[in-house]
Amino acid sequence: MSAWQGTGRRVVVTGASSGIGAATAIEAARAGATVALVARRADRLADVLAECRVHSPSSQMVVADLSELDAIDEVAAQLTDALGGGVDVLINNAGVPKRRGVADLTPEDVEGVMRINYFSPVRLTLALLPGMIERADGDIVNVSSMGVHMAAFRVSAYSATKAALEMFTEGLHLELGESGVRARVFIPGSTDSEFSTKKDGNDDPFPRDPKTVATSEQVGAALVASLADERFITYATERDAASSAMRNADPEAWLTNLRKVFSSM
Numbered sequence: 001m002s003a004w005q006g007t008g009r010r011v012v013v014t015g016a017s018s019g020i021g022a023a024t025a026i027e028a029a030r031a032g033a034t035v036a037l038v039a040r041r042a043d044r045l046a047d048v049l050a051e052c053r054v055h056s057p058s059s060q061m062v063v064a065d066l067s068e069l070d071a072i073d074e075v076a077a078q079l080t081d082a083l084g085g086g087v088d089v090l091i092n093n094a095g096v097p098k099r100r101g102v103a104d105l106t107p108e109d110v111e112g113v114m115r116i117n118y119f120s121p122v123r124l125t126l127a128l129l130p131g132m133i134e135r136a137d138g139d140i141v142n143v144s145s146m147g148v149h150m151a152a153f154r155v156s157a158y159s160a161t162k163a164a165l166e167m168f169t170e171g172l173h174l175e176l177g178e179s180g181v182r183a184r185v186f187i188p189g190s191t192d193s194e195f196s197t198k199k200d201g202n203d204d205p206f207p208r209d210p211k212t213v214a215t216s217e218q219v220g221a222a223l224v225a226s227l228a229d230e231r232f233i234t235y236a237t238e239r240d241a242a243s244s245a246m247r248n249a250d251p252e253a254w255l256t257n258l259r260k261v262f263s264s265m
C-alpha cells in the first residue's frame with residue numbers, strides 16, 4: 001500500500017479524544033493534512049490537538065456530543081468552518097461498545113448504541129456529502145468492527161450497529177459511482193484502547209489474548225494508509241482479514257465451532 005499524501009487535505013476525525021481516533025488524527029496530521037477533531041472530552045481533545053499541531057498547525061477541535069442527532073448539522077457547519085470552508089475526508093470513528101447478552105438487553109441499550117454508532121455517522125455523512133459531491137472530491141471512511149465479520153457473541157446490539165453502518169456505506173459506495181467521492185469501510189479487530197474496558201452499561205470485559213491485540217497507533221496508521229487506495233473494505237490487520245475470509249468460506253462450520261468455544265463462557 002502506498003503512503004497517503006495528506007498535504008492540502010481537510011480531514012474530520014470523530015471520536016478523536018482517545019484510542020483509534022486520536023491515533024488516526026495524529027497520523028493524518030503527520031501526513032500533512034489539516035485535521036478537525038471532534039468528541040465530548042475537551043481536555044483530552046486538547047491534548048490530541050496539541051500533538052496534531054506539531055505537524056499541522058492549522059488543525060482545530062470542536063467539542064460536541066454526537067449522540068445529539070438534531071445538533072449534527074450545526075456540528076458539521078462548525079467543522080467545515082474550522083477547516084476553512086470544506087471537508088475533504090470524513091472519518092466516522094466515534095463509537096461505544098455494548099457488551100451484553102441478548103436476554104439482558106433493554107430497549108434503551110439497543111437504541112442508545114444505535115444512536116451513536118449508526119444514526120450519528122449517517123447524519124454527519126448526510127450533512128457533509130453535498131459539499132463533497134459539489135467539489136467532485138471526497139473520502140468517507142466508516143469505522144466498523146470485526147464483530148460483524150467474526151463473532152457477535154454477547155455483543156449482538158453493538159455488532160448490529162456496525163452491520164447497519166457497513167451496508168449503508170456499501171450502498172453509498174455504489175451510488176457514488178464516478179462522482180469523485182469515495183465511501184469505504186475500515187475494520188479494526190481487537191485494539192488496545194479504553195473501548196474494551198468501558199463500563200457505562202456494559203458487562204465485564206472479555207479476556208483477550210494480548211498477542212492478538214493491536215495498538216491504537218497501528219490501527220490508526222492502517223486507517224490513514226487505506227486512504228491511498230481504492231478498496232472498499234480494509235481490515236486493520238492481515239489476521240482480521242484472514243478470520244473474515246474463514247467465516248465467509250463456511251459460515252455454518254464457523255458458527256458451530258464458535259458455539260462450542262463459547263458454550264463454557
Ligand SMILES: NC(=O)c1ccc[n+]([C@@H]2O[C@H](COP(=O)([O-])OP(=O)(O)OC[C@H]3O[C@@H](n4cnc5c(N)ncnc54)[C@H](OP(=O)(O)O)[C@@H]3O)[C@@H](O)[C@H]2O)c1
Nearest residue numbers: 015017018019020039040041065066067094095191193195
Ligand atoms: N477497540 C477495539 O477493540 C475496537 C474494535 C473494533 C472496532 N472498534 C471501533 O473503533 C472506534 C474507536 O474506538 P476506540 O477503540 O478508539 O475506543 P475509545 O478509545 O473508547 O474511543 C471512542 C471515541 O468515541 C468518542 N465518542 C463516544 N461517544 C461519543 C459521543 N456521544 N459524542 C462524541 N464522541 C463520542 C469518544 O470520545 P468522548 O468520550 O470524549 O466523547 C472517543 O474519542 C469505535 O467506533 C469502535 O466501535 C474498536
